[in-house]
Amino acid sequence: MTYKVKVFVTLKESVIDPQGSAATKALQKMGYPGVKEVRVGKLMELQVEETDGDLSATIDEICKKLLVNQEVEDYSIEIEEVAAQ
Amino acid sequence: MTYKVKVFVTLKESVIDPQGSAATKALQKMGYPGVKEVRVGKLMELQVEETDGDLSATIDEICKKLLVNQEVEDYSIEIEEVAAQ
Numbered sequence: 788m789t790y791k792v793k794v795f796v797t798l799k800e801s802v803i804d805p806q807g808s809a810a811t812k813a814l815q816k817m818g819y820p821g822v823k824e825v826r827v828g829k830l831m832e833l834q835v836e837e838t839d840g841d842l843s844a845t846i847d848e849i850c851k852k853l854l855v856n857q858e859v860e861d862y863s864i865e866i867e868e869v870a871a872q
Numbered sequence: 873m874t875y876k877v878k879v880f881v882t883l884k885e886s887v888i889d890p891q892g893s894a895a896t897k898a899l900q901k902m903g904y905p906g907v908k909e910v911r912v913g914k915l916m917e918l919q920v921e922e923t924d925g926d927l928s929a930t931i932d933e934i935c936k937k938l939l940v941n942q943e944v945e946d947y948s949i950e951i952e953e954v955a956a957q
Contacts, residue, residue, distance in 0.1 A: 789908075795915055796915070797915065797917065807916075810916075810938065810939065813938060814934060814938060817937065817938065819930065819934060821920050821921045821922050821923065821930075822918055822919075822920050822934070823874075823919045823921055824918065825917070825918050825919075826917045826918075827914060827915075827916050828914070828916070828917065829912060829913070829914060829915060830880050830881070830882065830913040830914060830915040831892075831910060831911070831913070832910070832911045832913065833907055833909065833910050833911075834907075834908045834909040835906050835907050835908065836908055838906065845904065845906075849899060849904060852902065853895065853898060853899060853902065854895065
């Protein structure tokens with residue numbers, strides 16, 4: 788079975804986001820005063836062929852081991868089954 | 873009215889993703905052979921106070937002008953109203 792997994796990685800609220808601040812200032816200068824804050828995170832899309840075991844536990848492990856820096860980032864996961872071609 | 877806007881930015885299919893390839897290889901070496909592909913994109917969260925006008929048109933404009941490189945990236949938008957505190 789093939790799965791499409793999305794991992795949404797965002798900086799923890801307490802963490803300063805220089806990239807986001809720069810984008811906020813740039814947009815306000817460009818004439819978008821309504822933009823109060825921009826926060827920049829990561830969207831990782833994985834294609835996974837899982838034969839056995841608990842896929843969400845595996846993905847959680849993968850996030851903790853490689854994809855997410857838990858000191859400064861939070862994450863959430865979406866798993867979608869892909870119809871066989 | 874305050875809105876929370878999410879912009880999901882992904883590399884076009886035809887574009888090579890070195891970061892994603894590196895993550896794929898690393899995960900396979902770490903013992904996750906089921907991971908066939910990783911694609912790394914961006915998740916941008918905006919807090920926007922919109923008084924008038926068409927918010928989704930404004931966000932689309934912001935994406936095209938600053939947040940997205942349309943030569944190599946695709947994007948999608950989610951807009952959520954934030955209840956007044």
